[in-house]
Amino acid sequence: MATEKKKVTEVLKDKFPEKVKDVSFPLGDETIVIEADALLEICRFLMKDPFALTMLLDLTCVDYIGEEMRFEMVYHLFSITNNNRLRIKIRLPEKDPAIASLTPLWKNANWLEREVYDMFGIHFTGHPYLKRLFMYDGFEGHPLRKDYPLRKRQPMIPMRRKE
Amino acid sequence: MTYRIQQEARKESLMVNMGPSHPAMHGTIRIMLELDGERVLNAELEVGYLHRGFEKICEHKTYFNLLPYTDRLNYVSPLINNLGYVMTLEKLLGIEAPERAQYIRVIMSELSRVSDHLTALAAMTMECGAFTVFLYMIQAREEIWNVIEQTTGARMTTSFIRIGGVRADLHPNMDPLLDKAIDSTRKLMKDCHGLLDKNKIWINRTRNVAVISKEDAINYGFTGPCLRATGVYYDVRKAHPYCVYDQLEFEVPLGDNGDNYDRYIVRMREIEQSLRIIEQARKKIPRSTSPSQLMAEGIEPAEAIKASRDKKVEAKIQLSPNLEGSEKEVYPDILSERKQYIVPPKEDTYTNIEGLINHFKFFMKGHGIRPPKGDVYFSVEGGSGEVGYYIVSDGTDKPYRLHLRGPCFHIVAALEEMILGHYIADIIPTFGSMNMIGGELDR
Numbered sequence: 241m242a243t244e245k246k247k248v249t250e251v252l253k254d255k256f257p258e259k260v261k262d263v264s265f266p267l268g269d270e271t272i273v274i275e276a277d278a279l280l281e282i283c284r285f286l287m288k289d290p291f292a293l294t295m296l297l298d299l300t301c302v303d304y305i306g307e308e309m310r311f312e313m314v315y316h317l318f319s320i321t322n323n324n325r326l327r328i329k330i331r332l333p334e335k336d337p338a339i340a341s342l343t344p345l346w347k348n349a350n351w352l353e354r355e356v357y358d359m360f361g362i363h364f365t366g367h368p369y370l371k372r373l374f375m376y377d378g379f380e381g382h383p384l385r386k387d388y389p390l391r392k393r394q395p396m397i398p399m400r401r402k403e
Numbered sequence: 404m405t406y407r408i409q410q411e412a413r414k415e416s417l418m419v420n421m422g423p424s425h426p427a428m429h430g431t432i433r434i435m436l437e438l439d440g441e442r443v444l445n446a447e448l449e450v451g452y453l454h455r456g457f458e459k460i461c462e463h464k465t466y467f468n469l470l471p472y473t474d475r476l477n478y479v480s481p482l483i484n485n486l487g488y489v490m491t492l493e494k495l496l497g498i499e500a501p502e503r504a505q506y507i508r509v510i511m512s513e514l515s516r517v518s519d520h521l522t523a524l525a526a527m528t529m530e531c532g533a534f535t536v537f538l539y540m541i542q543a544r545e546e547i548w549n550v551i552e553q554t555t556g557a558r559m560t561t562s563f564i565r566i567g568g569v570r571a572d573l574h575p576n577m578d579p580l581l582d583k584a585i586d587s588t589r590k591l592m593k594d595c596h597g598l599l600d601k602n603k604i605w606i607n608r609t610r611n612v613a614v615i616s617k618e619d620a621i622n623y624g625f626t627g628p629c630l631r632a633t634g635v636y637y638d639v640r641k642a643h644p645y646c647v648y649d650q651l652e653f654e655v656p657l658g659d660n661g662d663n664y665d666r667y668i669v670r671m672r673e674i675e676q677s678l679r680i681i682e683q684a685r686k687k688i689p690r691s692t693s694p695s696q697l698m699a700e701g702i703e704p705a706e707a708i709k710a711s712r713d714k715k716v717e718a719k720i721q722l723s724p725n726l727e728g729s730e731k732e733v734y735p736d737i738l739s740e741r742k743q744y745i746v747p748p749k750e751d752t753y754t755n756i757e758g759l760i761n762h763f764k765f766f767m768k769g770h771g772i773r774p775p776k777g778d779v780y781f782s783v784e785g786g787s788g789e790v791g792y793y794i795v796s797d798g799t800d801k802p803y804r805l806h807l808r809g810p811c812f813h814i815v816a817a818l819e820e821m822i823l824g825h826y827i828a829d830i831i832p833t834f835g836s837m838n839m840i841g842g843e844l845d846r
Contacts, residue, residue: 269779295624346624
């Protein structure tokens, strides 16, 4: 397993030398940091054999408030055949954060990206239906951003009228 | 913003709302349906009715304090959620629970898995009209919950699995109750198999309904019984063994069609495997090193506190029943030796100064458990799939970010597609077979 594990990141480094910014193994979790514009290309490459990272385990975002590249997208991919996980990280700027949508590759990216859009206000270009997932229409702000207060109240929304 | 289903609506079709408050919607979830007679032409799900801001709350709680919140995610198998969170944190801290605690964790999470599967199947079968099966399964679940209650002190919101170990040792009188629970679960399962497996109505309602292919299931991020029903061999307990699962023998049941019937039969077989694991773990569990299992001997706690004002109390202290099983002597069996990560024994806290300082250091704001900077992902096999936690630590006593990978989030996302072209009546067993849990889905 150990030799194979190194391979994924090494191959990526060789194949996309300008796009892969960093490779690390914190606590045994294989992690790569890449450029935002290379996401779709790299994911397409990883989905195929021999890596076969065919499952999008998880997709989320972390808000590092105060930093210039404020948002960090975190993707967890998993390969059933090789039984290994890969974490991909991408930094996004504070102003108009946007990234390519993964919906052409994975179907569950649809809901996962809607959730991140809802909670962090990240825009996913190419998403077919970018609508809030947990919050309602008319909700203001993005609750999981660090500058959204814990106990903030929102005004009641008016009853929907029949059209 | 109008809904997708409204934008795509055909002229002569009928729009129907199913839920949010509907008896078959297990919790609150809204399915908007576009119908042609009884056929589903298009569907859209609206979730979030149970959103409580779990992740936001966790960012404002200390690592120890947020543990009870994890109970409320998947509320039919809270112990597995506890375990997932605790083991993620243990990976970050680099600590390991003692062997006995690991066996207790395995026993408890398997009991939870059985109760989770029983609840899912009971609801699914009842909605198809098999009320007898529902009652049988709920009876079996009741027996399982009695065992859980005896040891953890609670039936649903247990918060039993703690950082570095577990809250208490197994109850000294657990054996007869567990025997009874396993026996009656087996017996009731046999009856349920007899009632359903070859039942024509049941087969007609579930066979070839809501079929999902292997490729689609993987593409949707399915895990757990729903993925295994399509024939993909993936179980976190086998793929990335945690606790002592690598020392126990069990099989991973697989389906082949990926329809509702397969999801039912895979769950039924998994219950049997879980019971098998419990039986093995009971035999293999290392003996407790504590001299007495019951703590009736010793001096009264009030006397001990009074005496401690003059000098250090050496005598054994009798504990109140609500601390049953967590007296100082069993600590080495059930909790890690790393003092900074565990709640100190109450006898020490109340009777000597070192214990009191330990207690303060653990609970005071800004002290407590402070993992090193970094991020970590860890997952365990939950009732309906891989329960994963992603924690980002900034070195303080509160998580900078905590994200839950809820298994049913990915599974329910596929519902829109799975019910297309089926009848309204097929939505109910399909939805039941997914085991949607609002707490975990909406967080």
